[in-house]
Amino acid sequence: MHRRLIAPGALVAASLLLAIPASAASHSPGAPGIGDPYYPYYGNGGYDVSHYDLRLQYQPKTDELQGTATILARTTQDLSSFDLDFLLDVSEVRVNGAKAAFATAGQHELVVTPKTPLAKGTAVTVVVRYSGVPSAKSAYGFTTWHRTPDGAVAADEPEAAWWWFPSNDHPRDKATYDVSVAVPDGTQAISNGTLQSSVSKLGWTRYNWRQNKPQATYLTTLALGRFDITTGTSDGGVPVVNAYSKDLGDNDGAARASVERTGEIVDWLSGYFGPYPFGSAGGYVPNTTTGYALETQTRVYYSPKQFAGGSNTSVVVHELAHQWYGDDVSLEDWKDIWINEGFARYAQWLWSEHEGEGTTRELADYVYASHPAGDAFWTVAPGDPGADNQFDIAVYDRGALAIQALRDEIGDDAFFAVLKGWPKEHAYGNASVADFRKYAERVSGKPLAALFDTWLFQPSKPAAGTGRSLAR
């Protein structure tokens, strides 16, 4: 929907304006992008973040957010300056304790120039003090900070962080998090991981959330509003924390009837994907009007719209499947989105079979037959769909068809070994579509280049029987 590329050069020109100190002759500015082919300015070059500590305060009445981000990182090159991706108003930046110069550039870059250049391979602590009204900020003409009647929500893909914390905004740089947010008494702050503590004083309550496993920036979420929070533990021992807006109206029952099955579904998915990778699971349903759900790590974002048509365990399965396929193993570049969406869709097909509502075979045949050869559906290549088609239905449905074709080609034993082995192979890391093909080839002992090319990369409908899946 809102995919776009900005004119190359816009940022280059801005960074040329920064004088490089003489003492830093051998040091150079970190790149304004991490090198993603779809989004040249997303993420940054020259450093790797290990931990974000966000200590914030939010006033729902005015949408004012303020606080401090403390970022622990390590340099990967000699740096004269480096970028963070951020949109709010910065009042001070410190690098290793000393005040640093800073400037904005491009659509969402904060350029930080430390007093002393940074040598490659050293630990760096960056403190950013900031404030602002996130809903008043936009980049490329859009905002992904979603206001609600009682607060706001940060949950979007691939952009969400710019509106609330400075970061190296790309899934390739995962980090752990402490997210601490004070809100007026009676309002709750929901984020990822485990609620370590909550403390009330002077009319404000501070919620301290911790994510102790690596997490991508776009999977880091924040919801502020009036929530009812439920807790439990799955049979498999996974603690579950869910939150429901107090204003879900007619959708309240269906939302709870779906999301309260999180523990059961996490345990069921573990049977296919291996042990649940995180220390907490759950979801939240704020009073938003957006149409999508998002696999925000350990605490899935659901729009009430997901439940307007009735209860919907299928979306819960989809988002929880992402905890392994997308969150534990994250994509390498945004072009690798099939690793996320194809498998989350296939998990919905497995659930359908489990619920007696159609087998994976029936669903694959149905999707295949639903799109005739000339259909635009087949022009989108799930293996590299383009930034504009990252969330096209073909990435999901044709993506799941490709997985069915793989299953038919390598047989159930190898297929389910791949499904379960992949999250272990790349636990808490990143991987590409090519990495997945190589892994499936290794486990199955079969060459799969032609099958992957046909189902994931050709802009046309595969002939029935390619990879045997639709042969009969």
Ligand code: ARG
């Ligand atoms: N990954 C999400 C899903 O579960 C899709 C999010 C689409 N993003 C958006 N901003 N609409 O399928």
Ligand code: ZN
């Ligand atoms: Zn998805």
